[in-house]
Amino acid sequence: MSVPLYEAKAELFRLLGHPVRIRVLELLQDKPMPVRELLAAIEVEPTGLSQHLAVLRRSGMVSAHRDGSTVVYSLAGGDVAELLKAARTLLTQMLTGQNELLTELLGAERESR
Amino acid sequence: MSVPLYEAKAELFRLLGHPVRIRVLELLQDKPMPVRELLAAIEVEPTGLSQHLAVLRRSGMVSAHRDGSTVVYSLAGGDVAELLKAARTLLTQMLTGQNELLTELLGAERESR
DNA sequence: AGCTCAATTGCGAAACTGCGCAATTCCTGA
């Protein structure tokens, strides 16, 4: 293997590490969408969106094809949904973990007063 | 929610977007480990490892406790394994997708000669 | 107390990322 797997994973995560790109992937999960529609759904300048789309395209996560004067993007292959779901699960687990710790600490403080 | 979910996801992915941090999480999946052992397993300077561990600690993904003169790190709560597995799956899907496309293109070229 | 090893932190330099503006490409309709 020329590129170790953990490098590839890190690279993948780095690609996903931007709110706009997450939004794009989430939106494309429902159905393919023209840029115009993505633009309407996400708060971002056209040029910024293009750049993020370019990143996703270069990485092979989405593919684009022209339809007349507009460009339509769609997810390319892989199970992105699963990854996003795992992220969501992990986030909620981490947050509840922190909450438990917090309430525990608060309880301890109350008792010590 | 003060922070939109997609922001939190992006943040999470950004945290994971470094090879050393990925390695650390992978190693900690098996069992808690002292820094010394992580250091032996990963190619990185002690100071660099410390910094990456600090990032993971601040984010709440790992926790550390002293044991004598060494510090032992362990995964904190959440199901990191699931996320890493999803990443691995997605990567292989993307790579095979590219391979198929490649062989398709090569086939087409051969035919056109 | 002084020494040493383990781990962390502070800091400055180098590399990278994201953003917006201006310019460009590609298509469509007059």
Place this chain on the structure above:
DNA sequence: TCAGGAATTGCGCAGTTTCGCAATTGAGCT
């Protein structure tokens, strides 16, 4: 064919990340 909108690209600036060195903290040993 040319004016217009859709989308992309090139480019420079500002902000962030990463890295290694030097300095610091904490624990065990004599």
